[in-house]
Amino acid sequence: MHGFFGELVIILTASAVVLAIFHRFRLPPTLGYLATGLLIGPGALGLIGNREAVQSLAEFGVVFLLFSLGLEFSLSRLLAMRRLVFGLGGAQVLICTLAFMGMGLALGVEPRLALLMAAVLALSSTAVVTRELARAGELYARHGQLGIAVLLFQDLAAVLFLILIPALANEGDGLPMMLAMTLAKGTLLFAFLIGVGKWVLPRVFFEVAKTHSEELFVLAALLVALLAALLTETFGLSMTLGAFIAGMMLGESHFRHRIEIEIRPFRDVLLGIFFVSVGMLLVPADLLDRWPAVLGLTAGMLLFKTTLVAMLGRWLGEDRLTSWRAGLLLAQGGEFAFALLAVAGSYGMVEPAQVAVVAASVVLSMALTPLIVRHNGRIAAFLVRDRNPGPTAPVDLVDVSSITAELSGHVIICGYGRVGQAVGRILSREGVEFAAVDEDPVRVQEALLGGERVFYGDARRPALLHALGITRARLVVVSFTDHRHSLAIVRAVRERAADLPILVRTVDDRHRETLKQAGATAVVPETFEASLTLASHVLALLDFPMERVQQSVQGVREERYSVLRGYFHGQRSRITDVEGQELDVRHAVPLPEKARAVGRRLADLDLAKVGAEVRNVRRDGAGELDPLPGLVLEAGDVVVLFGTASQVENAERRLLGG
Known part of the structure; x- marks a missing residue:
């Protein structure tokens, strides 16, 4: 077997072996793919020669990464948590970007490249942090909510950085004008695609769903993602921006869950190839000569980002332990760093040698993240000298x-x-x-x-x-x-x-x-x-x-x-029966401080209008409350909804953002 297909077989075989090993040691799959790329790349065994073809295929992985992120992006959740998202998240991204950019300029890096690398280091890993928080049962703990709020803003910031990369790649003198034009085009395209998603796509997918053809449904979802990516690329913007907006468009429809399930195999395989291609950029021989820089940058990033988020948390009135725990969650670099580097590389902004130290530092920080997240309570307690940090996970046997x-x-x-x-x-x-x-x-x-x-x-x-x-x-x-x-x-x-x-x-x-x-x-x-x-x-x-x-x-x-009837759904639960009809589910919705439902009576929310039923309301200190029409909801309440997936989603939007 020769050529690209032979190399693809090598990539898939090596990935399967390495992922099996990483799974045994409970390490993130992302790191497994990166290790695979490092192993078979030119810096180690040198089994892959046609790196351009691999990069082309890997670009589809980035497109589907952003498409999946758009599906999971919740505008109502963003609005309900706006104080934390735009306050804590905005300050974290802005200060981190300026600080890392200043460091780059001090080291003699040109401004455009310094800004890019600063943006790369400012972002954290949404995938790893949310998975580890869910595994530890801390998604809805206070420090978990702070971390999720910052990650929401980072997702928005990543999209903004993707918009700006084509403008930054322009070497002319009119950079400010180019940035303004790029932002204007991005805003217009965003508005146009959101309009299409609200008034056109639901009808299209309704007709597709009526055919009960899984092949047609998958093809329609893939086509929407790729057409949106092609449209933004045609206007001189990043393909990934179009994929993200396409995901957002469909994420507001009740087809979201089915689309996510259907495209998951394509996304996971292509995204795996993308991370393999990133791993191929790492050359161990070069990194051995630069290991002090890699370790120094990794340690500096972990310490600076942890301390910054902790200080911002205290500024917003959070207690010391919660602030430090939130800071520890967000200390690492993230998968969007590689997406930004890949897009910048496609525009010729960076060379592999330039990204080696930064990419290696991000990889090392992500490798440490599961350990940090699992023990964030103990580490934070040590930092604030609290000898009674409380339970850190529901799997704590003492707990x-x-x-x-x-x-x-x-x-x-x-x-x-x-x-x-x-x-x-x-x-x-x-x-x-x-x-x-x-x-x-x-x-x-x-x-x-x-x-x-x-x-x-x-x-x-x-x-x-x-x-x-x-x-x-x-x-x-x-x-x-x-x-x-x-x-x-x-x-x-x-x-x-x-x-x-x-x-x-x-x-x-x-x-x-x-x-x-x-x-x-x-x-x-x-x-x-x-x-x-x-x-x-x-x-x-x-x-x-x-x-x-x-x-x-x-x-x-x-x-x-x-x-x-109805059950709490899990990662692999079906939400439709074999005939495509939606099954009843139960879903627990915690109410943040800025949620629309806070301070309102259940009757005023009129959730029955969207077909959902409130089964019960749980309140700290009061236990389970009867969902009477006159019950006034408070911040911190957990509302347990019952209905089909689409009914529950609509009701959740009413509770959080209207």
Whole structure:
């Protein structure tokens, strides 16, 4: 095999091997791709010769990165958090950019390049920070909210920098005029594309969705992203700007979730190739000669950005511990640094040798980020000399033990997806205490905000089972679909509680005997239960004399269906059924200080107009409140919504920004 396709096979093979190793050590995939590029690039094994072709393919990865970011960008959330976003976020980006630019100018770097490198270093990693915060259950903690606010503004700043790069690449004397023209063109295109997204695209995607063709839907989404990118490039702006605006256009529609799911495979693979191409820019031999500069820049960036955000947090009235924790979250460089460098390289602004030290420093800081985020509470407590930092993550076993210490005779639910949540709701209705554990951080965070006793972690861990009170429990329910996962949990439970009943849910009964031999008390196959339901209807239609039994079963089912509908969605949850109809979901919405709903009655918000229902409202110090029409919402309340994905999204916009 020769040429580019042979090199593509090498890239994919090396990426698969390296990512498997990084996954074992729980390191971010981004770093795995960067390490792959460094390994197979010209600075190490030299397996890739046609770097131009790889760069061309990698550009599509940047386009889909910005498209995905636009899908997730929430204008209503931005408005609700505007004080923190524009105050804390704006000050952080402005001061960091000026400080790093001043440093570059002092070292003799030309102004255009100094500004570019300063912008690169001012941004943090949205992908890594949000993932680690979700994994630690700290997305909605105060320091997590401060970090998210700054990241929101950084996303806007990154788009602005992308607009300015073509103007900065102009070597003529009319730079101010060029900057003004570029901003004007960017503003006009933004307004035009937003208009198209509001009035044209929803109708187009509605017609596409009516065909029930997955291929046509995927093609339409890809086409929108690429056409928007082509339009902005035609006007002399960055393709990535068009992709971001296209994502924003579709992010306001109820097709957002499906689009995100459908394009994820394309985005992840192409984005992986992009990071591999960035890794190929790093030459270990050159970096060995410059390692003091790399370490110095990395340390300086971490210390300066942490201290700056902490000081700004204190300026806004936050306490010392929260301010330092937020600063630690944002200390690193981010993936947008590579996007900016790639776009600048396409305009000939930078050479690979010029970006080596900066790129290596960003990579090193991102490698340290998971460790810093996981222990941000302890590090901040040390910095402020606080010997009692409190729990830093819901998977802290001491924290889990303290929360479940009062439980006895409770039920432990392993797996809190749709089935696990249905079991939990029935137990709650009957007054039975339970504790649940799940491995989806998004689902756990949603359930925690909804007031449920759910923990993030691996139920196969003996220490976690002990912390959940396995020796005091009355029953264990295992609701995972993967029989190997369920089998491992059954064995772990049985080693510590020989007589504890274990109920296991499976898809079918193929592994029933294996699970029973491992110690499962009962195995409930879904297909078998479905066949029982169908059989009861068949017998009823055939006039069998079972009216009293059938009426009783039917009455229970009718009563339970309304209770079982809707679930907290996770990273991989489906929001539509096999026919494309939207499923009911539950979604917890925390209210920031500037949210539109704060100070208003539920009746004034008229959420029923968008089809959503308020299931409950949780308030610190007051617990769960009945969602009565006269209830006045306060900052910090968590509103649990119920409805289809689009109804819940519309209701969330009403709560946050109108």
